[in-house]
Amino acid sequence: MASVTYEHVTKKFSTDTTAVDDLSLEIRDTEFMVLVGPSGCGKSTALRMLAGLEDITAGEIKIDDQVVNEMPPRDRDVAMVFQSYALYPHMSVFDNMGFGLKMRGSTRSEITSRVKEAGRILRLDQLLARKPRQLSGGQRQRVAVGRAIVRQPRVFLLDEPLSNLDAMLRVQTRIELQKMHQRLGTTFIYVTHDQVEAMTMGDRIAVMKDGVLQQVAPPREIYDQPVNMYVAGFIGSPRMNFLPVTISDHKAKASGLELNLPKAPGVEHGVLGIRPEHFLPNVSDADAAIDLKVEVLEVLGSDQYLYGKVGSDDLIVRVDPQLKVDIGDRVRLGLDMQRLHLFDAGTEKALF
Amino acid sequence: MGTAVRAKTAPAWHRRRVRIYDREAPLGYLLLAPTLVVLGIFLLYPFLFGIWLSVTDSELGNLGSFIGLDNFRFEWRNTDGVFYTAVVNTFLYTGITTVFKLSLGLIMALLLNQAFPFRRFVRAALLLPYIIPTVLSYEAWRWMFDPTFSVINWLLVNTHLAPYPGPNWLGVPFNAMAALMIVNVWRGTPFYAIAFLAGMQVIPVDLYEAARVDGATRWQQFTNITVPMLRPVLLVVLLLSTILTFADFQGPFVLTNGAPYNSTQLLSIWAYQWGIPGGAISLGAAISLVLFPLLTLVVAGVLFLLRRPE
Numbered sequence: 001m002a003s004v005t006y007e008h009v010t011k012k013f014s015t016d017t018t019a020v021d022d023l024s025l026e027i028r029d030t031e032f033m034v035l036v037g038p039s040g041c042g043k044s045t046a047l048r049m050l051a052g053l054e055d056i057t058a059g060e061i062k063i064d065d066q067v068v069n070e071m072p073p074r075d076r077d078v079a080m081v082f083q084s085y086a087l088y089p090h091m092s093v094f095d096n097m098g099f100g101l102k103m104r105g106s107t108r109s110e111i112t113s114r115v116k117e118a119g120r121i122l123r124l125d126q127l128l129a130r131k132p133r134q135l136s137g138g139q140r141q142r143v144a145v146g147r148a149i150v151r152q153p154r155v156f157l158l159d160e161p162l163s164n165l166d167a168m169l170r171v172q173t174r175i176e177l178q179k180m181h182q183r184l185g186t187t188f189i190y191v192t193h194d195q196v197e198a199m200t201m202g203d204r205i206a207v208m209k210d211g212v213l214q215q216v217a218p219p220r221e222i223y224d225q226p227v228n229m230y231v232a233g234f235i236g237s238p239r240m241n242f243l244p245v246t247i248s249d250h251k252a253k254a255s256g257l258e259l260n261l262p263k264a265p266g267v268e269h270g271v272l273g274i275r276p277e278h279f280l281p282n283v284s285d286a287d288a289a290i291d292l293k294v295e296v297l298e299v300l301g302s303d304q305y306l307y308g309k310v311g312s313d314d315l316i317v318r319v320d321p322q323l324k325v326d327i328g329d330r331v332r333l334g335l336d337m338q339r340l341h342l343f344d345a346g347t348e349k350a351l352f
Numbered sequence: 353m354g355t356a357v358r359a360k361t362a363p364a365w366h367r368r369r370v371r372i373y374d375r376e377a378p379l380g381y382l383l384l385a386p387t388l389v390v391l392g393i394f395l396l397y398p399f400l401f402g403i404w405l406s407v408t409d410s411e412l413g414n415l416g417s418f419i420g421l422d423n424f425r426f427e428w429r430n431t432d433g434v435f436y437t438a439v440v441n442t443f444l445y446t447g448i449t450t451v452f453k454l455s456l457g458l459i460m461a462l463l464l465n466q467a468f469p470f471r472r473f474v475r476a477a478l479l480l481p482y483i484i485p486t487v488l489s490y491e492a493w494r495w496m497f498d499p500t501f502s503v504i505n506w507l508l509v510n511t512h513l514a515p516y517p518g519p520n521w522l523g524v525p526f527n528a529m530a531a532l533m534i535v536n537v538w539r540g541t542p543f544y545a546i547a548f549l550a551g552m553q554v555i556p557v558d559l560y561e562a563a564r565v566d567g568a569t570r571w572q573q574f575t576n577i578t579v580p581m582l583r584p585v586l587l588v589v590l591l592l593s594t595i596l597t598f599a600d601f602q603g604p605f606v607l608t609n610g611a612p613y614n615s616t617q618l619l620s621i622w623a624y625q626w627g628i629p630g631g632a633i634s635l636g637a638a639i640s641l642v643l644f645p646l647l648t649l650v651v652a653g654v655l656f657l658l659r660r661p662e
Contacts, residue, residue, distance in 0.1 A: 051561075051565050053561050053564065072564075073565050074565075074567035078565065080561075080565045082561070082562060086559055086561065086562035088559060088563075088576070088577065089581070099576070100566035100567055103566055103567040147562075147566070151566070157565075
């Protein structure tokens with residue numbers, strides 16, 4: 001159990017490629033922190049620096065209050081689950097899970113009891129004698145997790161541990177990892193490019209882009225109050241609609257709608273952000289309504305998505321699946337003014 | 353589907369060809385045939401002919417008649433007084449050089465697997481002992497071991513590591529055997545190193561990272577990851593090298609040819625000396641055939657040592 005602190009951490013792979021740029025982030029003891037962003041955003045590098053697999057170009061990483069910059073991985077007492085699982089192919093499941101303890105010189109009986117315990121938790125007890133190649137993808141993934149928990153480390157690092165699983169198993173394993181976190185009460189740092197994993201698992205989410213940390217907040221806050229267009233677009237599926245607007249005083253005008261803003265933002269060019277799920281089926285306020293010309297329909301059973309145009313802007317809207325709509329229809333929908341976002345068109349920062 | 357469409361429009365000769373290509377079994381044999389012919393002419397025929405020679409009293413230029421196992425009996429009873437020396441020497445020669453080639457090759461591969469300037473160049477240069485025509489390099493070695501002009505001895509004497517005139521390399525039994533082994537190790541090590549290097553480069557980096565996080569030291573990474581992961585390569589290299597060294601001829605032939613006093617005699621050399629200069633081709637064939645069951649035993653032994661621990 002430990003807290004982790006990144007203080008102005010920078011990683012350059014060469015003079016002109018900066019993987020992580022001045023990252024400052026505090027991860028609390030027992031927290032489940034998710035680093036999320038597209039590939040190449042520096043999230044894995046940030047994790048690997050903490051594990052000791054990459055040198056730190058500038059800044060400091062602390063585990064509890066100890067600076068670990070120069071500490072070799074073996075002394076950091078962190079465990080890592082790799083995307084590829086990195087299981088030792090020539091060792092049995094038992095030896096894979098016990099490897100870390102063996103390297104630390106634990107006694108045979110201690111290794112046995114701890115591996116058996118982890119095997120029981122992860123339902124691997126019948127498979128301990130097998131080699132990794134004799135296991136299914138899901139079982140391998142559990143061995144990789146098992147190898148980490150056997151060590152009882154201060155911090156768990158998980159680098160896209162679910163991305164090699166099929167969709168069903170991914171959801172199931174996601175839930176198991178959350179239970180594991182509650183059970184172990186250890187700090188988890190989890191790297192993913194999948195915003196759904198981030199939203200569902202994280203106590204807090206750190207969104208990164210091009211090596212720069214964009215926002216750190218609990219899932220609900222990230223969703224409700226994204227600090228910029230990037231975070232707003234990255235979190236949520238389907239992604240938030242962005243409509244360019246020209247603003248004069250309280251009035252915002254897009255190609256197909258006009259509305260009164262709750263307050264004057266003080267910029268001329270803005271981008272209106274509204275999530276597909278924040279449209280209202282019944283229009284009460286005539287000012288905040290749109291006419292959507294439906295071009296594509298997606299019925300998912302629990303939801304129905306309408307893809308269409310308002311004026312010249314593309315829009316995605318989630319509506320009640322019972323609503324009868326046909327392609328080419330014009331649907332009148334209200335905007336939930338409480339959930340509306342406005343961004344500065346120049347800086348892309350959130351205005352409200 | 354593509355071929356079916358093409359067959360309709362193709363000329364007659366082409367259509368026929370397509371049909372042959374489409375049936376797997378005849379095509380398979382067709383493709384196999386050249387290899388079988390070549391192997392038959394250059395491997396199977398000499399091998400069977402050698403077996404036949406060994407049970408005759410043939411001489412060079414004179415195919416003899418069947419005499420049963422007399423040739424083998426001749427050597428078994430140590431009639432020429434050299435056979436058993438040659439057997440022991442062959443085992444020593446193979447065993448000792450293999451240990452050195454294996455360990456030096458592994459060290460070399462580990463060093464070459466590190467990042468350093470001119471790495472590609474050094475890796476290529478490593479293969480030089482393998483590229484130089486063997487007779488040329490062995491002649492160079494013979495000069496280096498020459499009692500009068502030895503550059504090795506000049507170095508040893510001038511660095512005061514050995515008293516003048518330095519060791520008599522090829523004239524003393526023990527030294528001569530050592531010299532043979534040194535040259536064999538010199539020539540064989542690059543093969544091991546290159547094979548190990550290739551084996552090391554396909555070991556996923558992830559495994560080392562996982563081991564580092566798991567707390568393994570560099571030595572523990574080597575023993576727990578590198579060595580077990582190299583096992584398949586090790587097996588093949590060891591097998592090939594054992595066979596080649598066991599039957600090695602060129603180096604010992606150029607350097608000592610069995611001298612002094614047959615003390616560095618190997619089975620391959622001894623077979624040659626009886627068979628070609630001695631003219632008793634049947635006896636030579638019998639001696640080289642002795643290699644066959646011995647080699648089988650050695651190979652079986654190597655395979656047994658390296659079997660998968662399961």
